[in-house]
Amino acid sequence: MSEDSAQGSTTGAARLDAATTYAPRLEALDQLRAYLVVLVDVIDQHPEASMARDEAHWRLEELVDELTRTPPSAPRVQSRWLRLVPVLREVRPDVPIPTLTDLVKHAVGNP
Numbered sequence: 001m002s003e004d005s006a007q008g009s010t011t012g013a014a015r016l017d018a019a020t021t022y023a024p025r026l027e028a029l030d031q032l033r034a035y036l037v038v039l040v041d042v043i044d045q046h047p048e049a050s051m052a053r054d055e056a057h058w059r060l061e062e063l064v065d066e067l068t069r070t071p072p073s074a075p076r077v078q079s080r081w082l083r084l085v086p087v088l089r090e091v092r093p094d095v096p097i098p099t100l101t102d103l104v105k106h107a108v109g110n111p
Contacts, residue, residue: 028107033067035103039095040064046091056091059084074108 043057063080066072081104088095 025107025109028103029067029072032100032103032107033064035100036060036064036067039092043091050091052087052090056084056087059087072108077104077108 040057040060043053043060046053059080063077063084066076066080081101085097085101089097
């Protein structure tokens with residue numbers, strides 16, 4: 001996957017627009033799940049092998065796994081998200097972290 005197409009897959013404007021902030025919780029949860037599954041693939045295809053990439057990948061997979069639970073645990077989801085953010089910023093600075101953080105909070109609620 002080219003760098004341009006990888007960035008296009010993760011930028012927030014197309015997939016995480018302002019309307020998602022106010023979407024019903026189940027729709028927000030579905031959108032978060034779908035976006036993070038795509039992000040796993042994007043991280044897998046990152047051209048530079050590094051410890052940060054590997055850590056971002058396994059932390060992201062932990063979060064995706066937690067989101068498959070019915071219902072997901074809000075404290076665990078938010079905890080996993082907080083641990084993922086620093087390495088995700090390093091590996092994929094184009095990911096819209098503030099928008100995703102809002103979506104995580106809306107999708108699972110605050111603990």
